[in-house]
Amino acid sequence: MKHKLIIAAxxxxxxxxxxxNNSTNQQSPAYTMxxxxxxxxxxxxxxxxxxxxxxxxxxNVKPEGKVAVKISTGEAGGHNFLQPxxxxxxxxxxxxxxVECNTAYPGKRNSTEEHWQTIRDHGFxxxxxxxxxxxxxxxxxxxxxxxxxxxxxxGTHMKNxxxxxxxxxxxxxxxxxxxxxxxxxSIGVASAQGKAYIHSAGVTEDxxxxxxxxxxxDGFLESMAAAAQAVxxxxxxxxxxxxxxxxxxxxxxCDCDSHPxxxxxxDIGILASTDPVALDQACVDLVFNYPSKKGDxxxxxxxxxxxxxxxxxxxxxxxxxxxSRAYTIKSIDxxxxxxxxxxxxxxxxxxxxxxxxxxxxxxxxxxxxxxxNSPERLQGAVVADKxxxxxxxxxxAAGGVKQVYTNIICTPAKELLDKEGIKVCAKEEVEMIMxxxxxxxxxxxxxxxxxETVEQCMEILKKL
Numbered sequence: 001m002k003h004k005l006i007i008a009a010x011x012x013x014x015x016x017x018x019x020x021n022n023s024t025n026q027q028s029p030a031y032t033m034x035x036x037x038x039x040x041x042x043x044x045x046x047x048x049x050x051x052x053x054x055x056x057x058x059x060n061v062k063p064e065g066k067v068a069v070k071i072s073t074g075e076a077g078g079h080n081f082l083q084p085x086x087x088x089x090x091x092x093x094x095x096x097x098x099v100e101c102n103t104a105y106p107g108k109r110n111s112t113e114e115h116w117q118t119i120r121d122h123g124f125x126x127x128x129x130x131x132x133x134x135x136x137x138x139x140x141x142x143x144x145x146x147x148x149x150x151x152x153x154x155g156t157h158m159k160n161x162x163x164x165x166x167x168x169x170x171x172x173x174x175x176x177x178x179x180x181x182x183x184x185x186s187i188g189v190a191s192a193q194g195k196a197y198i199h200s201a202g203v204t205e206d207x208x209x210x211x212x213x214x215x216x217x218d219g220f221l222e223s224m225a226a227a228a229q230a231v232x233x234x235x236x237x238x239x240x241x242x243x244x245x246x247x248x249x250x251x252x253x254c255d256c257d258s259h260p261x262x263x264x265x266x267d268i269g270i271l272a273s274t275d276p277v278a279l280d281q282a283c284v285d286l287v288f289n290y291p292s293k294k295g296d297x298x299x300x301x302x303x304x305x306x307x308x309x310x311x312x313x314x315x316x317x318x319x320x321x322x323x324s325r326a327y328t329i330k331s332i333d334x335x336x337x338x339x340x341x342x343x344x345x346x347x348x349x350x351x352x353x354x355x356x357x358x359x360x361x362x363x364x365x366x367x368x369x370x371x372x373n374s375p376e377r378l379q380g381a382v383v384a385d386k387x388x389x390x391x392x393x394x395x396x397a398a399g400g401v402k403q404v405y406t407n408i409i410c411t412p413a414k415e416l417l418d419k420e421g422i423k424v425c426a427k428e429e430v431e432m433i434m435x436x437x438x439x440x441x442x443x444x445x446x447x448x449x450x451x452e453t454v455e456q457c458m459e460i461l462k463k464l
Contacts, residue, residue, distance in 0.1 A: 177310020
């Protein structure tokens with residue numbers, strides 16, 4: 001027990017001192033060409049078992065052979081880790097095995113026996129087979145960038161898998177600044193000794209000593225990038241691995257913390273890519289560009305990332321050729337929302353920050369109630385509406401909707417949304433929205449024919 005307390009104290013000292021520090025013996029990266037290719041990152045704002053499957057399917061990469069689904073099982077006492085009920089459908093759909101490795105720090109997952117108990121307590125054995133990959137030892141795989149680490153030590157059982165789904169919980173981290181797929185694939189896939197080797201930037205594999213060698217922050221981040229690339233290369237240089245970040249429970253602390261800080265911002269969604277660098281970069285950008293407000297503020301997480309020079313793992317991963325920091329986000333929201341709308345006799349769906357609300361009233365009644373009583377639901381939302389006239393378009397624009405899907409839109413509504421920079425996907429465009437009797441124009445829209453701006457439209461609507 002005394003020995004464990006000494007290790008824990010050393011680790012806490014390392015966490016407290018974890019700031020950017022460029023060691024004087026640091027070498028220039030062996031690979032300095034950064035990819036200029038633009039990678040595709042898929043995104044949904046809905047966080048649900050079904051949306052997790054949909055975004056995986058959007059990648060259009062079919063697994064072959066035995067599939068490993070790499071997650072963090074979460075430290076005992078914590079609660080922000082990806083919940084079994086969220087991931088079960090995806091794991092089952094690929095006939096996957098949840099895989100993990102033991103930790104290097106003192107806790108309830110640093111021994112195989114205690115880790116198995118944590119896995120049982122957290123409910124993962126109730127939904128799928130689970131494999132502690134380093135339970136029977138580890139082996140070395142080569143790294144391309146040998147600036148700090150000369151190899152990567154991973155669990156022996158990784159040899160049993162043909163394909164990996166890197167399913168990470170994106171959040172803050174006490175040492176790396178943030179944790180996403182790159183951390184999940186480096187520290188997460190490494191054995192306990194491999195973790196020590198990465199944390200110490202190649203100084204030691206001893207889990208008892210590594211916390212005394214954590215002063216080289218950039219070396220640590222670069223070691224994680226190198227180890228993540230090693231696993232990427234192991235799985236066919238990316239041909240047999242895909243990457244998913246669930247961006248929820250955005251605490252400044254990792255799931256390895258048994259008492260993580262409470263999240264200060266709302267959930268964002270799920271993102272996926274075949275490029276791990278682009279994926280983590282997109283998630284970081286969503287945090288840094290988050291529309292913060294009182295009670296929903298990204299400031300703490302941004303501070304945590306910056307204080308640990310967290311962005312450097314992306315810089316180095318791109319420099320060594322693991323992926324690209326340039327990306328395009330493609331939303332998978334909309335088409336599925338429109339199908340749900342049409343199949344269930346709904347009039348409106350609003351998807352925002354991982355939550356989808358359903359509405360059934362005709363006309364613009366639901367939109368008016370939202371902008372008056374719950375304006376935050378519209379700000380930055382993806383909306384599906386059966387048909388959109390000028391009145392509906394004006395309310396959506398005034399509410400800050402960013403994307404619209406519809407069966408039918410009238411030309412004045414389309415022009416109004418285009419002018420406001422709101423993306424519109426419509427199956428059909430018509431000259432005007434008709435009234436219920438099909439004898440003339442919708443009476444509300446007819447009041448807006450002379451209005452040229454969103455503000456003018458809203459002034460008229462307030463008087464109706």
